[in-house]
Amino acid sequence: MNRTRSTALFEEAKQYFPGGVNSPVRAFKSVHGAPLFIKNAHGAIMYDEDDNEFIDFCCSWGPLIHGHNNPIIKEAVIKTIQNGMSFGAPTVHGNMLGAAMIEQNRYLEKVRFVSSGTEAVMSAVRLARGYTGKSKIIKFDGCYHGHVDSLMVKAGSGLATFGTSSSAGVPESLAKETIVINLNDLQALEDTLVAHSADIAAIIIEPVPANNGLLLQDQNFLIWVRKLCDDHDVLLILDEVISGYRVGLEGAAGYYSVEPDLLTFGKIIGGGLPVGAFGGKADIMGHISPDGPVYQAGTLSANPVAMTAGLTSIELCAKDGFYESQKIKTMRLVNNLRGHIESKGYEMSIVTIGSIFWLAFSKSRIASSQEIDPASMELFKKLHAYLLDHGVYLGPSGYEVGFVSSAHTNIILDKAAQIICDGIDHTFTN
Numbered sequence: 001m002n003r004t005r006s007t008a009l010f011e012e013a014k015q016y017f018p019g020g021v022n023s024p025v026r027a028f029k030s031v032h033g034a035p036l037f038i039k040n041a042h043g044a045i046m047y048d049e050d051d052n053e054f055i056d057f058c059c060s061w062g063p064l065i066h067g068h069n070n071p072i073i074k075e076a077v078i079k080t081i082q083n084g085m086s087f088g089a090p091t092v093h094g095n096m097l098g099a100a101m102i103e104q105n106r107y108l109e110k111v112r113f114v115s116s117g118t119e120a121v122m123s124a125v126r127l128a129r130g131y132t133g134k135s136k137i138i139k140f141d142g143c144y145h146g147h148v149d150s151l152m153v154k155a156g157s158g159l160a161t162f163g164t165s166s167s168a169g170v171p172e173s174l175a176k177e178t179i180v181i182n183l184n185d186l187q188a189l190e191d192t193l194v195a196h197s198a199d200i201a202a203i204i205i206e207p208v209p210a211n212n213g214l215l216l217q218d219q220n221f222l223i224w225v226r227k228l229c230d231d232h233d234v235l236l237i238l239d240e241v242i243s244g245y246r247v248g249l250e251g252a253a254g255y256y257s258v259e260p261d262l263l264t265f266g267k268i269i270g271g272g273l274p275v276g277a278f279g280g281k282a283d284i285m286g287h288i289s290p291d292g293p294v295y296q297a298g299t300l301s302a303n304p305v306a307m308t309a310g311l312t313s314i315e316l317c318a319k320d321g322f323y324e325s326q327k328i329k330t331m332r333l334v335n336n337l338r339g340h341i342e343s344k345g346y347e348m349s350i351v352t353i354g355s356i357f358w359l360a361f362s363k364s365r366i367a368s369s370q371e372i373d374p375a376s377m378e379l380f381k382k383l384h385a386y387l388l389d390h391g392v393y394l395g396p397s398g399y400e401v402g403f404v405s406s407a408h409t410n411i412i413l414d415k416a417a418q419i420i421c422d423g424i425d426h427t428f429t430n
């Protein structure tokens, strides 16, 4: 496969950007080779600058549930853009997306738009602190919430309960305000709340942890997290940046029937343009400026063009049978892969929910990040290189999940399944 142009463009990009990229996982550090520069993409198919063709399961890391360059979203965006791109003033487009989201989600009474998932989480954490007057946050190891200072934190060593920063530049004094607990460990959570709830503003969790493999939790675990929040007077923030509009119109909150105090969104609600949002109970949201004392603002917040893309995206999600059809498509791919893995007895499994799937190099259930064997990532590297050579594009890390869009037809999914099965054979036999 010819990669001349991508390789040259990446060399050029290194002169401009640290590591040649504008977001680190794009740099292919966890897989073989250099990143591909993408020229265009339509539906489920993506082309790089050397005109190689790929069936794409990265889908821009999740936003593109309706596929690349969806014609309906594109038309709507073009129509809005005729009137100008940004006014820094309210527009009907913000009202429309806000109204639709609030109508579709019983847990969303008030919402505020921002421009990324990180910004949504950062603002929700500030609001939780401002509302409760408490400063500590509990997060779970293996959940990613964007590059928010307070959440770039890992568990401290030894018996220390308080976190230590996982990125240079995050002051230890701030990291100490975050407590990190393992997923699926209710006892540790309860013990921590018993000891520290007077200082804890909120628990934040990805209800569908999908940024470090796909660490699906039991519904009971999530229900207990909610109960512990009530018992200890702590807010629950569900980070639905990936799961929102991915596992259903009402996201993971609706899927698991777990009531959050605050929710964060991103990805699908922008339809491919930069949109994030946080929201939840009206009483808590009333503490945000200008109604309340928690400051939050944004030059491009509720940008009309981005609002239009988002509204069109979630309107397509709201069509009858949309999520059933997504699930059926995804299970078609997953069942093909599972059948092959079973028949060959490989040490692998496919984890899936809605239209998300993850290739796990283990047969046992993995519900927390410690259960992922880092050595298995060598197998993913081999598989990734094979798939790229044979026209299937997965996110360039074994910790990333794959996404199926409504543009992935059965023919495309069956073709991809065949290539992935061959790639798995190649990975285990070479």
Ligand SMILES: *Cc1c(COP(=O)(O)O)cnc(C)c1O
Pocket: 116, 117, 118, 119, 121, 144, 145, 146, 147, 206, 211, 239, 240, 241, 242, 266, 267, 276
């Ligand atoms: C992607 C993601 C974020 C960060 O969103 P950005 O738009 O990349 O800033 C936060 N939380 C979760 C759960 C995500 O998947």
